Amino acid sequence: xxxxxxxxxxxxxxxxxxxxxxxxxxxxxxxxxxxxxxxxxxxxxxxxxxxxxxxxxxxxxxxxxxxxxxxxxxxxxxxxxxxxxxxxxxxxxxxxxxxxxxxxxxxx
Amino acid sequence: xxxxxxxxxxxxxxxxxxxxxxxxxxxxxxxxxxxxxxxxxxxxxxxxxxxxxxxxxxxxxxxxxxxxxxxxxxxxxxxxxxxxxxxxxxxxxxxxxxxxxxxxxxxxxxxxxxxxxxx
Numbered sequence: 301x302x303x304x305x306x307x308x309x310x311x312x313x314x315x316x317x318x319x320x321x322x323x324x325x326x327x328x329x330x331x332x333x334x335x336x337x338x339x340x341x342x343x344x345x346x347x348x349x350x351x352x353x354x355x356x357x358x359x360x361x362x363x364x365x366x367x368x369x370x371x372x373x374x375x376x377x378x379x380x381x382x383x384x385x386x387x388x389x390x391x392x393x394x395x396x397x398x399x400x401x402x403x404x405x406x407x408x
Numbered sequence: 409x410x411x412x413x414x415x416x417x418x419x420x421x422x423x424x425x426x427x428x429x430x431x432x433x434x435x436x437x438x439x440x441x442x443x444x445x446x447x448x449x450x451x452x453x454x455x456x457x458x459x460x461x462x463x464x465x466x467x468x469x470x471x472x473x474x475x476x477x478x479x480x481x482x483x484x485x486x487x488x489x490x491x492x493x494x495x496x497x498x499x500x501x502x503x504x505x506x507x508x509x510x511x512x513x514x515x516x517x518x519x520x521x522x523x524x525x526x527x
Contacts (some may be wrong), residue, residue: 326428333452333513339429342503342517343453349511388514396469397443397455404518 302326302391304400311406318374320403322387325368330390332370334363337402346385347372354359374405382407410434412442412504412518419524420494427490430504431472437485438462442509443514444478444489446499458507459487494525 304324312318322332334347345354347363350370370389373384374381387400415429430442443458461480468478476483478488487504502521505514 324433329420331512335514337453342520343505344517345515347512348513354513354515384452388453388455390512395467397458399445399453399455 302396302398304387304389304398306385306387306400306403308401309404309406311385311395312377315376315381318377318381318405320325320372320374320385320405321369322371322389322400323357323369324389324398324400326392327365327368327389329392330394332365333362333388334361334372335388336381336383337386343386345370377405377407379407381405410506410516412506412516414502414504414518414521417507417522417524419526422494422496422525422527424525425490425492426494426523427488428482428502430487430489430518431485432485432506435506438482441509442478442480442487443505443507444476444487445503445505445514445517446472446500447503447520453503456489456502460509461485461487494523496525496527498523499525 331349332390335343336346337343350365351363380389384402386402438461444456446454456472459466459478461482464471477490478509504518
């Protein structure tokens, strides 16, 4: 079955830039989406269609795509950004939604 | 305000049946799909399937096909996730999410329903 691969963890100091990658063979064909999940809370959409930011999401969150890898970038990381981040896309046929395994962002 | 409100936590025994619900408000319920997502304790998000409330067309992840049933009652803007025979491995948090068929996003999400299956 199709997989999206994310690093299990990323650590950065406050004010630095965090980059979280997501790799999958079908990413050149289908958009990627990013969700933030804080402990005990439901996920929240932070990036859609690879690089678009929903209203209400801080400008420090951005997304990019290159080939089979998409990247969520958080510039000027704040303590409140500590959370799990999940990428989401579709399999090659576009029939099924697939989530990456998630990346735990730790703000040191 | 667009929101999805899910039914409360459930504690069940193996072999029992269960249906949990997800009520949408603040938008046209039939204009968006509803997806269901499982999160097992300490684990990641898994897409289970989705329904188009306008015609009840469903699409299941191969991992969940045949194990759960997704349905909807558009007259009361509510989607459901149902099990006929629960297993201890069904213990998890279950989220519904409004699924935009054009933009592809899941937004917003329900608050989650914790299902605990234990003998």
